[in-house]
Amino acid sequence: HGGKNFSSSLSVILYQEYSDVAINREIQRQQGAEPGPDEERGDSVSSCNLSPSSSFRSSRGSAFSLWQDIPDVRSSGQLDNFSNEERKLQEAKFELVTSEASYIRSLSIAVDHFMMSPELCECLGTQERQWLFSKLPDVKEVSERFLQDLEHRLEGDILRFDVCDIVLDHCPALRRVYLPYVTNQAYQEQTYQRLLQENPRFPGILARLEEDPICQRLPLTSFLILPFQRITRLKMLVENILKRTTPGSRDEDTATKALNELKKIIKECNSSVQSMKRMEELIHLNKKIHFEGKIFPLISQSRWLVKHGELLEVDTQNLSISGSKFKLTTRPVYLHLFNDCLLLSRRKDTWKFMVFVHAKIEDLKVKDLSQKLQGISGFIFYLQLCERQQLKHQILLKSPTE
Structure with missing residues (x-):
């Protein structure tokens, strides 16, 4: 089935790169220059490179693939039965799945390459390591279960799959891990800066880890901020699906509920960050007044x-x-x-x-x-x-x- 190997086929695409491409496409959408289905496919698309749908090319020149280029979809003989809007709807759903796979790839590097590095573990104290990486393994675990359900849905029906009901089902788990991770942001940033300035071994070890080809020249900080970017991006992806969903349908109802739940999570995250900053400010002032x-x-x-x-x-x-x-x-x-x-x-x-x-x-x-x-x-x-x-x-x- 076309949906079976998303994670492995996305192994070279990191979420940071996908985000850059997605932002560029969003700008084009807002300017009314959204490409049609023929333009979206680009000049040459590798069918084995399943990755976020996009009309742009990545910085390394490989084209991001589309739902309509999956071999099972192309060989089904059903593609001509889809209207232009129906194709765009399936592409929007497909982007949610493939971007999640790309996101998990980047999270895996953050956890396996950086957090679990024996040299870095030996250099950091337990509390420092906790503050620096926070609940990143929990975020990764929840995201992996989320992707597993999305991929299973694709395998079941590659032509007419839906994703918003799965998003809705996973919202409680997403909230459980994203809220503490986002709230911890202030400690994370402070710890990172303090380690750079006060731990003589940290900058050198970090530089060696960042130079590894697996990081594709991306710094640790770009991996640590991924959950902040992803939860907002997830909302935008569901918004794009909802925009193309048939008004009054059950799918529209599900997409609306999923979008509202994601909005609630983001609002709670923002509120929690603000409360944390306010409390930090009070603690700081208490020492001076x-x-x-x-x-x-x-x-x-x-x-x-x-x-x-x-x-x-x-x-x-x-x-x-x-x-x-x-x-x-x-x-x-x-x-x-x-x-x-x-x-x-x-x-x-x-x-x-x-x-x-x-x-x-x-x-x-x-x-x-x-x-x-x-x-x-x-x-x-x-x-x-x-x-x-x-x-x-x-x-x-x-x-x-x-």
């Missing part, structure tokens, strides 16, 4: 930094008029505005702050005095900080912009 007297627990899952910066506190005791202008005595005050509270502090040194007052957002009152004090450049406003409806602190602030 100190409180006078009362302890304030800064780190919270529901808190994030909205804005921060330095303003000038106007000394109301020494407010004087010189000619037609106000003469101001000021000193700097630093504000950290969070989604639920505001901290006012003085700099102890460049990166340390001593908080002298803080209040919840709902306990703040602001009064703009810029119109009343027109002789002063910038913006002047009164800020009152309350607690249980009682005034706790008030301060006159000047800012250069509104």
Whole structure:
């Protein structure tokens, strides 16, 4: 059957290269220059090189093959019974399968060549290795099961196969591995940079591994970011299938459900990454911000930094008029505005702050005095900080912009 040897026939095609080709084709699609079935086939297509459908050639000159060029499809005598749109639909489904095989090929290099390298294992600590490669083996395992089901479907009916029901069935497993992998991105990047700078053996070992022909001149970082690229690409592939599916059909319903589930996974991944970054920022700030007297627990899952910066506190005791202008005595005050509270502090040194007052957002009152004090450049406003409806602190602030 035409679907039996996708993984082996894609052995020379890495997903990074497929992504470049797919992006170029997407640009052409958006510009309305999508090729027709005759153009798509290209000048010469090797029937044994089953790989992502594309009208472009790879950087090494080999043409990416199409569903319609599979020997079983060509010899079936059924191809002429397919309309132009039906052919494009099958090509879109075929691309999802072959690009998954290409993706797994690249994941295998990341795991087998880099992660399992005895020299690299010996060079890295257990925690460093965990942070650098994260749950990549789990991603690979889930993707392999996904591809196995896709290939089995192709073997069953190479002419009229569907893939969106399989995508839908595998979404829970994809979510289970992609969410933690994507969330770990910040640790992954930090670990990689730290190892380059602080581990004297790491750069040399990494360079030797990257020089191996199996990597096709691609760096480790291009393999580590594959899951981020794939989950987004999978959504786009299903969107392309849905666009060509018969309206009102059961297939359209399945494709819509699969697309919605993929969108949910991507949304969760983005949200998780944002939460992780916010928490990292709070942990970082917690080391720099100190409180006078009362302890304030800064780190919270529901808190994030909205804005921060330095303003000038106007000394109301020494407010004087010189000619037609106000003469101001000021000193700097630093504000950290969070989604639920505001901290006012003085700099102890460049990166340390001593908080002298803080209040919840709902306990703040602001009064703009810029119109009343027109002789002063910038913006002047009164800020009152309350607690249980009682005034706790008030301060006159000047800012250069509104």
